[in-house]
Amino acid sequence: MIIGVPKEIKNNENRVALTPAGTQEFVKQGHTVYIQSTAGEGSGFLDEEYIQSGAQILPDIESTYAKAEMIMKVKEPIEQEYSLIRENQLVFTYFHFASYEPLTHAMIKSKSVCLAYETVERPDRSLPLLIPMSEVAGRMSIQEGAKYLEKPLKGRGILLGGVPGVRPAKVLILGAGIVGTNAAKMAAGMGADVTIMDINLQRLRYLDDVMPANVNTFMSNEYNIREMIKVSDLIVGAVLIPGAKAPNLITRDMLKEMRPGTVLVDVAVDQGGCIETCKPTTHEDPTYIIDDVVHYCVANMPGAVPYTSTLALTNATLPYAMQLANKGWVKACQDNRDLALGLNIIKGDVVYEAVAEAFDLQHVPFEKYLGEK
Structure with missing residues (x-):
């Protein structure tokens, strides 16, 4: 198979x-790999390293899309890329369709095959290609939150860990999945x-057993959230419903109950955000203030630590990408149900139910394309 890796063009995306x-592994299996020139520089990988691994370097994004049967990316295609995607071309990347309708319609129009990292799902409901970036984003949410709590950055002016004789900051984490757990580890450390907070009591019991003494678990409901936000300094939104838009757990009216300088970090912004006043920001301009509350809503948080993020992501994606390259997407998805659940749009049909529901589109089961009943 011919694999193309374009340079990411989303704002400050260096992954x-x-x-x-990974290139070397594809070449060993007899595949052809095209890398757009300087695509890896932001993560510390030079064109020369790709050439030594057997890749061919292409000068621009247009030629990379034009030659490839499978496009491998990190972030969803943005508007400049829509017209480059061809009918029947396989695009393997994070899409987060449910949070952005124009992208959904553009990919339907392209008649390409869109296989989303974030909905590849194991039988235990875990999301193997979302986990590494969730780990990075969860840990970064505390790193960034601690920074924006500083007074020059409009925060409350509180040191996260306090000092002897002074109480530490109070951190509230909404969601006890991978993001929330990693955020709690960092904040506790x-x-x-x-x-x-979470609605899953079994998960809270587990975390209560394994987390250090400065981490408390609390059942998530509107009443409890309203009580906690009054006394919290840093609030992290870490809620995920696979493939669907995140629910709004913090509404606009709740901001008035928070203390001035409280910092909100919405890690769910890729899926629409779990904070009503959340809107995607960039690393270039990461925050804004509403009702004296600092909002940090960067949609590609792991892009700020590209070396770590790229290695963590490709460790997870490469085995799946290799199956797609070796077998073609139809056979690979027939053989691996986890991978089949990553199918979101196929040749103009929306085959992931949560995406269809988000925009009131017709849902076509992916089994139609895999020859299954």
């Missing part, structure tokens, strides 16, 4: 979908007073 090591 790349394939490392030189920095000495904060941490509360993690």
